[in-house]
Amino acid sequence: xxxxxxxxxxxxxxxxxxxxxxxxxxxxxxxxxxxxxxxxxxxxxxxxxxxxxxxxxxxxxxxxxxxxxxxxxxxxxxxxxxxxxxxxxxxxxxxxxxxxxxxxxxxxxxxxxxxxxxxxxxxxxxxxxxxxxxxxxxxxxxxxxxxxxxxxxxxxxxxxxxxxxxxxxxxxxxxxxxxxxxxxxxxxxxxxx
Amino acid sequence: xxxxxxxxxxxxxxxxxxxxxxxxxxxxxxxxxxxxxxxxxxxxxxxxxxxxxxxxxxxxxxxxxxxxxxxxxxxxxxxxxxxxxxxxxxxxxxxxxxxxxxxxxxxxxxxxxxxxxxxxxxxxxxxxxxxxxxxxxxxxxxxxxxxxxxxxxxxxxxxxxxxxxxxxxxxxxxxxxxxxxxxxxxxxxxxxx
Numbered sequence: 059x060x061x062x063x064x065x066x067x068x069x070x071x072x073x074x075x076x077x078x079x080x081x082x083x084x085x086x087x088x089x090x091x092x093x094x095x096x097x098x099x100x101x102x103x104x105x106x107x108x109x110x111x112x113x114x115x116x117x118x119x120x121x122x123x124x125x126x127x128x129x130x131x132x133x134x135x136x137x138x139x140x141x142x143x144x145x146x147x148x149x150x151x152x153x154x155x156x157x158x159x160x161x162x163x164x165x166x167x168x169x170x171x172x173x174x175x176x177x178x179x180x181x182x183x184x185x186x187x188x189x190x191x192x193x194x195x196x197x198x199x200x201x202x203x204x205x206x207x208x209x210x211x212x213x214x215x216x217x218x219x220x221x222x223x224x225x226x227x228x229x230x231x232x233x234x235x236x237x238x239x240x241x242x243x244x245x246x247x248x249x250x251x
Numbered sequence: 252x253x254x255x256x257x258x259x260x261x262x263x264x265x266x267x268x269x270x271x272x273x274x275x276x277x278x279x280x281x282x283x284x285x286x287x288x289x290x291x292x293x294x295x296x297x298x299x300x301x302x303x304x305x306x307x308x309x310x311x312x313x314x315x316x317x318x319x320x321x322x323x324x325x326x327x328x329x330x331x332x333x334x335x336x337x338x339x340x341x342x343x344x345x346x347x348x349x350x351x352x353x354x355x356x357x358x359x360x361x362x363x364x365x366x367x368x369x370x371x372x373x374x375x376x377x378x379x380x381x382x383x384x385x386x387x388x389x390x391x392x393x394x395x396x397x398x399x400x401x402x403x404x405x406x407x408x409x410x411x412x413x414x415x416x417x418x419x420x421x422x423x424x425x426x427x428x429x430x431x432x433x434x435x436x437x438x439x440x441x442x443x444x
Contacts, residue, residue, distance in 0.1 A: 091284065093430060095434055096435050098438070237286060237287055241286065242287065242289050242435060245289035245291070
């Protein structure tokens with residue numbers, strides 16, 4: 059099982075909601091880190107989908123793409139359908155907290171003139187995925203994670219996530235991607251000064 | 252067993268032997284990635300020891316430090332004795348090919364006015380370590396790796412390296428550090444343009 063997990067870097071120290079931050083892709087063969095690719099995306103921009111496609115293409119071959127949510131570097135939405143369509147690889151969107159539709163929509167309306175475009179992607183993915191699905195990694199206890207799927211069934215996605223989770227409820231590729239993205243973010247902003 | 256492995260990024264595309272590159276520290280708890288710290292060092296400079304100390308201090312607590320050789324970003328030598336002395340953590344220097352004393356010395360003399368300073372560190376570590384020791388990760392077959400040790404016995408170092416190697420003959424922390432450093436290097440030079 060070869061997976062690629064995509065994670066963003068943190069926002070700049072002073073949250074001025076502009077500039078760029080990192081978008082990291084990590085490739086794991088089963089549970090073992092195998093490659094890392096690093097790009098930058100614009101905060102609250104619209105280039106995350108293109109950069110995610112570039113990352114996936116650079117990390118081929120692979121079986122499935124895991125995204126840490128759908129919104130990166132603020133509200134730079136990854137269109138998971140286009141990612142799937144252009145790379146041919148199924149996408150599983152994972153969040154630890156169930157996203158609140160209402161909160162996201164009202165934040166978009168408040169901050170973005172093009173909120174309809176961004177909300178359109180979010181709604182489209184929710185429709186393709188037939189909703190946001192809770193998954194319990196350990197059968198009997200603990201909080202669930204929440205997933206959306208594109209190009210794969212919920213059933214297969216659950217199987218994959220259970221196999222890839224060895225620590226808490228975060229699948230290993232996303233855990234590793236998060237550590238690397240966090241470790242590099244502070245350096246990234248410092249190097250750019 | 253908590254280890255930190257230190258690895259440098261690649262040199263710039265055009266090897267002009269100046270500027271800076273990355274110095275990465277990764278922290279593993281047994282075989283699992285747990286944290287990443289990223290600094291920059293000057294190519295052929297003399298700041299690698301200071302930066303390595305900063306990395307180790309940021310990644311405490313830990314049991315042992317693994318270095319991928321002694322020379323980073325060209326000939327920026329890490330003084331493993333000072334690293335050990337200032338952090339209190341033993342250091343194991345690992346190389347896959349036995350370093351040729353003569354080649355290193357003649358390159359230093361050719362390129363550096365301060366070659367005596369750099370060679371002095373290399374010789375000091377070799378003396379502390381009582382030479383460069385071959386270690387066979389798999390008892391019966393395959394090439395050895397070569398190690399030097401500071402603050403730890405060869406015997407203990409061998410045990411640790413065997414426990415940490417699951418793939419070929421590169422200990423897992425150094426394998427992971429190498430993948431991350433390589434993945435970030437190209438991005439690092441691009442971001443700085």
